[in-house]
Amino acid sequence: MDFELSPLQRERYAGINAAVAERFAEHETCTDPELVRLAWKDAASIGLTGMCLPEEHGGAGLGALDTALGLEAFGRSCSDMGLVFGVAAHLLSCAVPVWEFGTDAARELLAGMAAGDVIAGNAMTEDEAGSDVGRIRTTAKGSGDAYVLEGEKSFVSNAPIADVFVTYAVTDPAAGFLGISAFAVPRELDGVVVGPPLPKMGLNGCLAARVRFEDCVVPARYRLGAEGSGGAIFQHSMAWERGCLFAGYLGLMERQLAECVGRTTRRRQFGRKIAGFQAVSHRIARMRQRLESARLLLYRACWLLDQGRTDVGAIAMAKTAVSEAAVANSLDAMQLFGASGYLADAGIEEQLRDCLPTTVFSGTTEIQLELIAREAGL
Amino acid sequence: MTLDEVTPRIRTFIAESFLDGDPKGELTESTPLLEWEVLNSMNSALLLNFLREELRVEVPLASINAANFRDITSISKLVSGLTAVPAEGA
Numbered sequence: 001m002d003f004e005l006s007p008l009q010r011e012r013y014a015g016i017n018a019a020v021a022e023r024f025a026e027h028e029t030c031t032d033p034e035l036v037r038l039a040w041k042d043a044a045s046i047g048l049t050g051m052c053l054p055e056e057h058g059g060a061g062l063g064a065l066d067t068a069l070g071l072e073a074f075g076r077s078c079s080d081m082g083l084v085f086g087v088a089a090h091l092l093s094c095a096v097p098v099w100e101f102g103t104d105a106a107r108e109l110l111a112g113m114a115a116g117d118v119i120a121g122n123a124m125t126e127d128e129a130g131s132d133v134g135r136i137r138t139t140a141k142g143s144g145d146a147y148v149l150e151g152e153k154s155f156v157s158n159a160p161i162a163d164v165f166v167t168y169a170v171t172d173p174a175a176g177f178l179g180i181s182a183f184a185v186p187r188e189l190d191g192v193v194v195g196p197p198l199p200k201m202g203l204n205g206c207l208a209a210r211v212r213f214e215d216c217v218v219p220a221r222y223r224l225g226a227e228g229s230g231g232a233i234f235q236h237s238m239a240w241e242r243g244c245l246f247a248g249y250l251g252l253m254e255r256q257l258a259e260c261v262g263r264t265t266r267r268r269q270f271g272r273k274i275a276g277f278q279a280v281s282h283r284i285a286r287m288r289q290r291l292e293s294a295r296l297l298l299y300r301a302c303w304l305l306d307q308g309r310t311d312v313g314a315i316a317m318a319k320t321a322v323s324e325a326a327v328a329n330s331l332d333a334m335q336l337f338g339a340s341g342y343l344a345d346a347g348i349e350e351q352l353r354d355c356l357p358t359t360v361f362s363g364t365t366e367i368q369l370e371l372i373a374r375e376a377g378l
Numbered sequence: 379m380t381l382d383e384v385t386p387r388i389r390t391f392i393a394e395s396f397l398d399g400d401p402k403g404e405l406t407e408s409t410p411l412l413e414w415e416v417l418n419s420m421n422s423a424l425l426l427n428f429l430r431e432e433l434r435v436e437v438p439l440a441s442i443n444a445a446n447f448r449d450i451t452s453i454s455k456l457v458s459g460l461t462a463v464p465a466e467g468a
Binding site for chain 1: 395412413415417418419420422423424426427430436439440442443444447448
């Protein structure tokens, strides 16, 4: 057992961290689609939009753990977590399945995706199908060389600026979860209707919208994998997302912890630094403990992915640990910053708003705990 | 592993994990697991984990489809077939 990152991993992390810090020094969370696209180009210039894609498709060919380290560095030095989330979701839940399961025609999208020119959104969630994805109602009816998509997705991250949607639709209603097929649907196709940006509590740098498919004819060459393999493809992409995407939140927690240490060692009350009060120092100790334990679980889950093992329990434990630590640490940070933390300028309230959805997206904490418990034999 | 070895282990796992032990003994080898939603997204993930950890069978993603997971018989045939494949380099 070796808990040390290799010299190359440390060097790569430091390089991305420095590049993000420089490129995003003046960046603030923005919701203007044009500005968001420009931010994506900055992220792409550092290689963040294609890290785990093969070099032949414009990526860096990194494995899961190295991709997680890259996203951790992104979250460490970029305060716009919506951008971090959007880029990670594009890469992990969209580009990865197109690369691993796409036809040659679908894979032609990858160079643009790696370069940040083609932005992708993952279109699975529907009004009546959240955790239970087998309940989706969007259908894809085959007619020769094409499918006709009909249905509506209720929450598609990146949708307002997306150029392609990795879309899941029922092709065999009798086969339940394994009757779902996956498609890479170019936005330019007739019948793709993207709604206005959805007002959200946080992650505002990641625009989201409803997406409707109205009699939308999708060429069969854009199907990912075999017909009926969409459920398995989705689970595979979620393993990547639950592992690597949440590394961005390790970065956020690292940054937040440093801010809290700085704040409590500078701030003086009753004639001494507030860090000198045990109630304060122990709060910071617990924040650090949560961060480090979550980090170990996430690194291990990603390492297992790199060994070709999609360990449901390990991924669920990592996802739960990181998301719950992110929420708890953000509440602690708010307390440590006092009234100033409640004001927008300090950035602490934005961190809290950005962390709260982590226990919901990519599989709720409740579902992750169910998986962990049942895998334990309950 | 032979079909005779695999089938009862898969049947027991499904009965105990997804059907509260199947107290009425309704689960058969031809019970349509997908159609009756015994195998939903969560249970499929747990079943694949069981196959990997307990039976030491890694099911390739391309083999995770309705034909192979329709019922206990089809799953057992798949698993038995995968265990019969010689390891790389053997």
